[in-house]
Amino acid sequence: MTTVVVLDMAHCGTTMLAGVLERLGVPMTQGGDRGFLEDAALAESLRNREAFEALVQERSGQTWGFKHNGVWRFAKWFGCLDNPVYLAIYKDPVSVTRRYHGDVEIGALYNILLKMDRSMAGIAASNLSVHWLSYLEAVRGPHLFAERIAEICGLSATEKQIHRAASHITLRGCLDG
Numbered sequence: 001m002t003t004v005v006v007l008d009m010a011h012c013g014t015t016m017l018a019g020v021l022e023r024l025g026v027p028m029t030q031g032g033d034r035g036f037l038e039d040a041a042l043a044e045s046l047r048n049r050e051a052f053e054a055l056v057q058e059r060s061g062q063t064w065g066f067k068h069n070g071v072w073r074f075a076k077w078f079g080c081l082d083n084p085v086y087l088a089i090y091k092d093p094v095s096v097t098r099r100y101h102g103d104v105e106i107g108a109l110y111n112i113l114l115k116m117d118r119s120m121a122g123i124a125a126s127n128l129s130v131h132w133l134s135y136l137e138a139v140r141g142p143h144l145f146a147e148r149i150a151e152i153c154g155l156s157a158t159e160k161q162i163h164r165a166a167s168h169i170t171l172r173g174c175l176d177g
Contacts, residue, residue, distance in 0.1 A: 002026075003056070003081040004065030004153055007072045007123050010115035011100060012091040013135040016169060017149075018067050020138075023165035024150050024157045026065045031055075042066045049077050056080045063155070072119070075126035085153050086128045090116070091135040142166035 004026050006014050018028045018037035031041020045055040046068065060082050078084055093116055097109045123130055131152050138145040146165035150157040157165070 001061055002063045002083045002085055002154055003059075004063075004085045004087065005071065005078070005081070006065065006067035007086055007088040007119075007126075007128070007130060008067065008069055009088060009090045009119045009123075010112065011096045012116070013089040013138065014067050016135070016138065017087060017089045017133065018065070019168045020146055020149055020165045021065050021153070023168055024146065024153070024155050024161050026063055026153065026155070028065050028067065030059065030064060038068055039066045043068055046071075046074060052077050053080050056082075063153075070119075070122075072122045072126050072128075075128055078128070083154075084128075086130045087133060087149075087152070088123055088130050089133040089135055089138070090120075138169050139171045142169035145169060 004021055006017050006021070006028075008014050015036045022028050022037065028037050029039045031039045031044070034040040034043055041055060042052075045051040052074070057080070093109060093112045094104055096116075097104050097112045100108075100112070133145075133149075143162065143166040146157075146162045146169070149155075149165070150162065
């Protein structure tokens, strides 16, 4: 059994990645979806370590996953996870800026770069064994990307699951103005 943790990078495709994982058979919102494929029960459990460990214990023995804004801040709690797999996805900062601010002006780009830098530094400081993924690679080769995710996570995904996962990958905020 595996626990898949999607580590966040600001506006870089974590929801797309969580959707791919769902379609590959990894439940991402067992505690109810609080939006953007984020597990409501997990979000609540992050209020204290004991609650997080109790939730993990409750879900042990099965493959599951989660994403949460800034979840890398809780890396010191992750020792209780079953066979954890850590995934981080990134998108180029100009595309992120264009998607959320329209024109790419230097102030908005700078703010996006600061958010991305903070996330990357936090993930790096966590000393987790992270699989870094590219949003652009996902949209260029959705089927290969879905297969790669299944392989990284040790999932026995069927061709139908791979196809469903690949069809979830769409171009948003990357080269589309």
